[in-house]
Amino acid sequence: MEKKEKIVYSASLSGIDAVMVTIESDISFGMANFNIVGLPDNAVKEAKVRVMNSIKYLDLDLPQKKITLNLAPADMRKDGSSFDLPMAIAVLNGFNLLNVELTKKYLIAGELSLFGEVRNIHGALSLAILAKEKGLTGIILPYENAEEASLIPGIEVYGIRNLKELFEFLIGKTLLKKEELKKYNLNNSTLFNEDFSEVKGQFLSKRAIEIAVTGRHNIMMIGAPGSGKTMLAKRISTIAPPLTYNEMIEVIKIYSAAGLLKQGLKNLFTRPYRAPHHSISEAGLVGGSSNPKPGEVSLSHNGILFLDELTEFKKSTLEQLRQPLEDREVTITRASGSLTFPASTMFVAAMNPCPCGFYGDPSNSCSCNQNEIKRYQKKISGPLLDRIDLVINVPAVKPSDLVNNINSESSKEIRKRVVKAFELQKERFKNENYKFNSMMPPKDIKRFCKIDENTKKFLRFSIEKFGISARKYSRILKVARTIADLENSKNIEQHHISEALNFNIQRILIN
Numbered sequence: 001m002e003k004k005e006k007i008v009y010s011a012s013l014s015g016i017d018a019v020m021v022t023i024e025s026d027i028s029f030g031m032a033n034f035n036i037v038g039l040p041d042n043a044v045k046e047a048k049v050r051v052m053n054s055i056k057y058l059d060l061d062l063p064q065k066k067i068t069l070n071l072a073p074a075d076m077r078k079d080g081s082s083f084d085l086p087m088a089i090a091v092l093n094g095f096n097l098l099n100v101e102l103t104k105k106y107l108i109a110g111e112l113s114l115f116g117e118v119r120n121i122h123g124a125l126s127l128a129i130l131a132k133e134k135g136l137t138g139i140i141l142p143y144e145n146a147e148e149a150s151l152i153p154g155i156e157v158y159g160i161r162n163l164k165e166l167f168e169f170l171i172g173k174t175l176l177k178k179e180e181l182k183k184y185n186l187n188n189s190t191l192f193n194e195d196f197s198e199v200k201g202q203f204l205s206k207r208a209i210e211i212a213v214t215g216r217h218n219i220m221m222i223g224a225p226g227s228g229k230t231m232l233a234k235r236i237s238t239i240a241p242p243l244t245y246n247e248m249i250e251v252i253k254i255y256s257a258a259g260l261l262k263q264g265l266k267n268l269f270t271r272p273y274r275a276p277h278h279s280i281s282e283a284g285l286v287g288g289s290s291n292p293k294p295g296e297v298s299l300s301h302n303g304i305l306f307l308d309e310l311t312e313f314k315k316s317t318l319e320q321l322r323q324p325l326e327d328r329e330v331t332i333t334r335a336s337g338s339l340t341f342p343a344s345t346m347f348v349a350a351m352n353p354c355p356c357g358f359y360g361d362p363s364n365s366c367s368c369n370q371n372e373i374k375r376y377q378k379k380i381s382g383p384l385l386d387r388i389d390l391v392i393n394v395p396a397v398k399p400s401d402l403v404n405n406i407n408s409e410s411s412k413e414i415r416k417r418v419v420k421a422f423e424l425q426k427e428r429f430k431n432e433n434y435k436f437n438s439m440m441p442p443k444d445i446k447r448f449c450k451i452d453e454n455t456k457k458f459l460r461f462s463i464e465k466f467g468i469s470a471r472k473y474s475r476i477l478k479v480a481r482t483i484a485d486l487e488n489s490k491n492i493e494q495h496h497i498s499e500a501l502n503f504n505i506q507r508i509l510i511n
């Protein structure tokens with residue numbers, strides 16, 4: 001009975017969420033040895049060395065005993081080395097050296113060096129969330145991870161530097177310094193270095209981008225070299241409304257699990273913007289399977305994933321995007337079960353229309369033949385294109401627009417409109433498990449995209465005229481819903497549909 005109470009709480013990551021692990025210790029007479037049950041074999045050997053060495057540095061002169069640690073649940077895969085610290089504590093607990101009740105109040109995690117120094121871990125934010133959910137008083141973890149854990153109100157957070165500090169705290173000798181609740185500002189739009197006011201002209205492109213950001217629609221920009229596609233894409237984040245608290249927590253959980261918080265939290269209080277190079281691997285883009293790590297689609301969760309020069313990416317890599325763009329999460333299947341990472345991204349792509357870049361350009365002639373153009377455009381598969389709500393042609397800026405001194409609208413002004421339309425969607429979808437127009441499942445489109453008889457007639461006419469597929473039809477309705485929201489119009493009207501159609505008839509795509 002007494003033994004059972006000597007428990008140390010820790011946790012393991014499954015995907016980005018933490019799962020409770022308890023560590024029991026048994027110390028008995030017999031040959032001096034150290035066993036660990038419930039950790040994968042390869043991890044045990046190294047952990048033993050770090051744990052026993054670190055304890056040696058406490059100079060406790062422990063008797064030679066048989067020590068057994070049991071990490072439960074046994075059948076759960078436990079990744080990482082964050083169990084070193086709680087295991088060391090479990091050993092000390094087994095020797096009756098600690099205040100048992102005090103020890104049980106905290107979730108403990110950390111890697112140890114051979115000399116008892118505590119090293120940072122992945123997923124600290126998720127661990128803090130778990131500690132709170134389980135009703136523990138607090139969490140004790142490496143000092144480098146204390147800041148992210150302190151985003152979670154309602155639990156005590158202690159960051160420590162070595163085993164000795166924790167040992168002295170758990171025997172009641174000293175107190176640890178409590179990490180203060182982290183203050184954050186989600187409305188820090190001043191962080192951006194770019195602004196839409198720098199983009200001259202391009203009214204249609206900017207309008208399409210505003211619509212895309214508002215409904216979180218995927219968008220593709222096609223245009224000649226130098227037409228400003230990359231310039232536009234770099235400014236998309238600047239008109240997106242701030243993250244909500246819950247969105248921020250989701251984002252930080254992903255970065256924390258991926259071990260990407262070394263530069264601190266500051267950059268994660270705005271929506272993520274990821275623009276990986278076209279040489280990226282499949283695992284880099286959507287997440288790996290052997291050592292499961294979130295890929296770029298997950299790192300852009302609640303933000304933007306921009307693939308510039310889309311046709312330069314390997315076709316097989318691009319195909320990997322189909323499932324996450326559809327399901328808004330990535331599922332990674334492994335022998336020990338499957339994991340999911342969130343991946344609700346806004347996908348933005350840019351490409352030239354043909355190898356020379358000038359197909360469809362009003363002021364330059366294209367030197368490619370039809371076959372070359374077809375082969376080039378075929379690099380983007382139909383199913384991938386089907387997942388893109390807006391496809392726009394970005395023409396080079398008109399010389400008259402470029403030289404005039406009229407100030408273009410600033411990102412701040414555009415963002416005001418987007419914020420309003422975000423609010424409308426929030427209200428509309430308050431009872432749904434999604435938040436934006438682009439995410440409406442087929443069953444809800446009828447309910448939320450009401451159109452009158454005349455508009456229906458117009459839509460039917462357009463479908464026949466342009467040969468629009470069923471899939472594209474629902475995309476047009478969703479985009480029209482967003483356009484109506486930007487106008488604060490309850491119903492979708494004919495001019496909303498007609499604008500949505502304009503951004504979807506891919507004249508420049510020939511296949």
Ligand SMILES: Nc1ncnc2c1ncn2[C@@H]1O[C@H](COP(=O)(O)OP(=O)(O)OP(=O)(O)O)[C@@H](O)[C@H]1O
Pocket residue numbers: 198199200201202223224225226227228229230231232351352397402
């Ligand atoms: N509308 C514009 N207003 C102001 N500057 C512009 C505009 N369009 C293009 N430029 C200028 O031209 C440069 C090239 O644009 P950008 O790199 O975005 O073109 P691109 O479409 O991405 O070309 P590529 O297909 O070669 O990648 C920009 O960095 C900017 O200086």
Ligand SMILES: [Mg+2]
Pocket residue numbers: 229230231308309350
């Ligand atoms: Mg470019």
Ligand SMILES: [Zn+2]
Pocket residue numbers: 354355356357358359366367368
């Ligand atoms: Zn060409």
